[in-house]
Amino acid sequence: MTSSASDPVSLLTASHSAIDASSAQALLNAAIEAKSRAYCPYSRFRVGAAILACPANTPEVIGGASPKPVVVEAKLFTGVNVENASYPVGVCAERCAFGTAVAAGYPRIIAIAVSTDINPPASPCGMCRQFMREFVIGEDVCVAMMGRKAEETSITEGTIVKRFGELLPMSFGPEDLPSVKDSALVGE
Amino acid sequence: MTSSASDPVSLLTASHSAIDASSAQALLNAAIEAKSRAYCPYSRFRVGAAILACPANTPEVIGGASPKPVVVEAKLFTGVNVENASYPVGVCAERCAFGTAVAAGYPRIIAIAVSTDINPPASPCGMCRQFMREFVIGEDVCVAMMGRKAEETSITEGTIVKRFGELLPMSFGPEDLPSVKDSALVGE
Amino acid sequence: MTSSASDPVSLLTASHSAIDASSAQALLNAAIEAKSRAYCPYSRFRVGAAILACPANTPEVIGGASPKPVVVEAKLFTGVNVENASYPVGVCAERCAFGTAVAAGYPRIIAIAVSTDINPPASPCGMCRQFMREFVIGEDVCVAMMGRKAEETSITEGTIVKRFGELLPMSFGPEDLPSVKDSALVGE
Amino acid sequence: MTSSASDPVSLLTASHSAIDASSAQALLNAAIEAKSRAYCPYSRFRVGAAILACPANTPEVIGGASPKPVVVEAKLFTGVNVENASYPVGVCAERCAFGTAVAAGYPRIIAIAVSTDINPPASPCGMCRQFMREFVIGEDVCVAMMGRKAEETSITEGTIVKRFGELLPMSFGPEDLPSVKDSALVGE
Numbered sequence: 073m074t075s076s077a078s079d080p081v082s083l084l085t086a087s088h089s090a091i092d093a094s095s096a097q098a099l100l101n102a103a104i105e106a107k108s109r110a111y112c113p114y115s116r117f118r119v120g121a122a123i124l125a126c127p128a129n130t131p132e133v134i135g136g137a138s139p140k141p142v143v144v145e146a147k148l149f150t151g152v153n154v155e156n157a158s159y160p161v162g163v164c165a166e167r168c169a170f171g172t173a174v175a176a177g178y179p180r181i182i183a184i185a186v187s188t189d190i191n192p193p194a195s196p197c198g199m200c201r202q203f204m205r206e207f208v209i210g211e212d213v214c215v216a217m218m219g220r221k222a223e224e225t226s227i228t229e230g231t232i233v234k235r236f237g238e239l240l241p242m243s244f245g246p247e248d249l250p251s252v253k254d255s256a257l258v259g260e
Numbered sequence: 261m262t263s264s265a266s267d268p269v270s271l272l273t274a275s276h277s278a279i280d281a282s283s284a285q286a287l288l289n290a291a292i293e294a295k296s297r298a299y300c301p302y303s304r305f306r307v308g309a310a311i312l313a314c315p316a317n318t319p320e321v322i323g324g325a326s327p328k329p330v331v332v333e334a335k336l337f338t339g340v341n342v343e344n345a346s347y348p349v350g351v352c353a354e355r356c357a358f359g360t361a362v363a364a365g366y367p368r369i370i371a372i373a374v375s376t377d378i379n380p381p382a383s384p385c386g387m388c389r390q391f392m393r394e395f396v397i398g399e400d401v402c403v404a405m406m407g408r409k410a411e412e413t414s415i416t417e418g419t420i421v422k423r424f425g426e427l428l429p430m431s432f433g434p435e436d437l438p439s440v441k442d443s444a445l446v447g448e
Numbered sequence: 449m450t451s452s453a454s455d456p457v458s459l460l461t462a463s464h465s466a467i468d469a470s471s472a473q474a475l476l477n478a479a480i481e482a483k484s485r486a487y488c489p490y491s492r493f494r495v496g497a498a499i500l501a502c503p504a505n506t507p508e509v510i511g512g513a514s515p516k517p518v519v520v521e522a523k524l525f526t527g528v529n530v531e532n533a534s535y536p537v538g539v540c541a542e543r544c545a546f547g548t549a550v551a552a553g554y555p556r557i558i559a560i561a562v563s564t565d566i567n568p569p570a571s572p573c574g575m576c577r578q579f580m581r582e583f584v585i586g587e588d589v590c591v592a593m594m595g596r597k598a599e600e601t602s603i604t605e606g607t608i609v610k611r612f613g614e615l616l617p618m619s620f621g622p623e624d625l626p627s628v629k630d631s632a633l634v635g636e
Numbered sequence: 637m638t639s640s641a642s643d644p645v646s647l648l649t650a651s652h653s654a655i656d657a658s659s660a661q662a663l664l665n666a667a668i669e670a671k672s673r674a675y676c677p678y679s680r681f682r683v684g685a686a687i688l689a690c691p692a693n694t695p696e697v698i699g700g701a702s703p704k705p706v707v708v709e710a711k712l713f714t715g716v717n718v719e720n721a722s723y724p725v726g727v728c729a730e731r732c733a734f735g736t737a738v739a740a741g742y743p744r745i746i747a748i749a750v751s752t753d754i755n756p757p758a759s760p761c762g763m764c765r766q767f768m769r770e771f772v773i774g775e776d777v778c779v780a781m782m783g784r785k786a787e788e789t790s791i792t793e794g795t796i797v798k799r800f801g802e803l804l805p806m807s808f809g810p811e812d813l814p815s816v817k818d819s820a821l822v823g824e
Contacts, residue, residue, distance in 0.1 A: 578762025
């Protein structure tokens with residue numbers, strides 16, 4: 073397999089110095105694999121999510137081509153959609169994965185992958201985009217959306233990669249709340 | 261006061277044939293006025309929302325310059341943020357307003373205004389954008405975001421207007437759920 | 449029709465001095481009627497809610513047999529479940545109704561009715577009980593749960609009435625948050 | 637230390653054959669320990685949760701005194717509250733822990749512990765009780781609520797233990813949705 077500039081693995085490795093081809097591949101595979109444990113008896117719409125996340129004290133420097141690459145310890149976390157008979161009480165796969173990461177002390181997200189069974193691939197819902205907003209290390213964090221084709225054909229053909237900033241432009245965030253002390257926010 | 265092509269009232273009236281200057285002005289004023297009833301003892305961040313909405317059977321034609329303007333019966337609804345001691349249980353102002361409209365039999369949204377006390381004005385959170393997704397009559401529906409300046413200086417200076425499609429690009433929606441019968445969705 | 453001590457109308461009128469037989473009946477009918485406007489293409493589970501609510505400055509005195517009945521201005525509000533393609537983004541009927549009431553300046557709830565199409569009638573989900581917690585005027589507020597039989601047979605046979613305190617015992621509420629100033633809370 | 641019939645460890649071990657004194661103690665300690673990683677810049681109200689959960693195929697038999705104790709493989713999971721600038725988007729500690737367990741293939745909950753910094757200890761909010769409803773192995777599952785005293789004085793003095801059925805009576809659940817196939821639900 074040759075890798076082009078637009079395939080998911082290349083885009084992920086280019087997006088952050090802590091992501092190499094092997095961890096990018098592991099991220100994508102983990103999202104697909106997690107999907108099998110989705111709890112979705114109501115929608116029958118399975119979602120698996122995976123993220124690469126860093127500890128709270130990780131600096132905000134980003135970019136694979138940085139001359140002095142930042143050494144960060146990124147770890148892989150997964151999540152699934154967890155539905156409830158009272159539909160609004162459920163948790164989406166992305167928020168499930170982020171929660172697991174935060175609870176483990178890894179609240180700074182550097183890459184996201186979401187796997188569903190449809191084509192083209194589903195994008196994260198607005199609520200999950202808002203949840204991510206608090207934890208992505210910057211607007212350039214990659215969100216890889218993987219559809220059925222990613223499993224049936226190839227990851228490259230079945231995956232769309234977008235920057236976080238493209239998915240939630242003009243976002244509402246912590247700095248909009250005047251009463252919040254900056255020092256209380258994650259990683260600061 | 262002269263009205264320019266980029267002031268909120270002009271943008272709103274240009275966006276849908278059912279919106280004239282008077283209803284656009286009423287929409288903006290209603291968002292500001294609603295804010296005074298916000299229930300936000302935890303964040304102290306007041307939000308007022310107002311929407312113009314139509315009955316379920318309203319056709320999808322949009323655009324003020326349409327040669328055969330569609331006659332629709334638009335009605336004004338308001339909402340506020342309603343917080344809860346368990347923070348995730350609260351409801352944002354936009355969803356409050358949309359819920360009121362849907363319960364009244366007006367589930368097709370043609371314009372949205374949100375008023376907060378900060379500058380620049382706050383945008384709707386991702387969760388509210390997702391909620392809107394189900395009910396906006398099209399991607400061109402205007403979202404008017406009003407900041408403190410809208411009250412202290414002028415509505416034109418203190419307001420930013422965006423198309424819904426600009427706020428939630430590549431959105432996740434009903435058509436992504438294979439099991440959903442189209443006929444069950446709103447307005448169809 | 450003779451009314452017994454355990455029928456819904458009697459229980460409602462006994463629970464608060466501002467509720468007479470006519471407003472109790474209106475409350476129950478409104479919950480059933482609202483249900484027809486539910487937006488539930490995903491669950492096909494229709495829910496209608498109705499509440500009697502008072503302005504923010506209403507005193508906390510409660511009980512129909514009070515020697516000096518408190519004169520309060522109670523108003524009727526309705527809500528429906530409003531679902532979303534992203535299930536957790538939806539709003540339940542009860543929260544929809546409460547939001548409408550709060551936005552209208554009526555945040556103190558004195559009675560609740562919920563109508564569904566099943567037997568025995570569905571109870572409010574835990575999330576809605578938590579939402580109510582912030583606004584019920586006391587633990588004795590009645591929650592009337594109406595099933596299909598309420599429409600097919602009679603309201604008395606198809607309705608179960610419980611006190612709010614029975615539905616959310618040992619509840620989590622505003623007073624558990626040390627940082628909250630009491631004066632900021634509703635009606636105080 | 638002598639253990640009485642009403643101390644948390646005894647109550648937990650009596651509630652399910654898969655819980656011994658050592659796993660009960662580990663559960664309680666884990667909830668306290670997790671709390672240090674809470675992300676709560678808005679409420680400053682730290683919550684840590686821990687659960688003992690089993691794989692999806694675990695049978696429903698419960699009770700420590702069962703003559704033929706069921707051998708189940710229980711595993712410990714933790715969670716924290718993860719707040720968001722848009723308050724309703726946050727996730728409570730309990731749901732965070734349950735999501736982690738479900739994503740790991742352990743969706744059947746046999747015990748829950750929640751730790752906060754107040755006295756008396758905070759109880760799970762209604763939304764979390766509803767979330768639990770889908771995954772607790774029965775109404776007798778213990779919910780241990782731990783306050784500040786559990787750390788400052790002793791776990792026994794600072795902890796209140798309740799059965800799940802006591803916290804969410806007359807609950808709304810999967811069986812209320814007529815359209816749901818039983819076979820789709822967890823553990824069946």
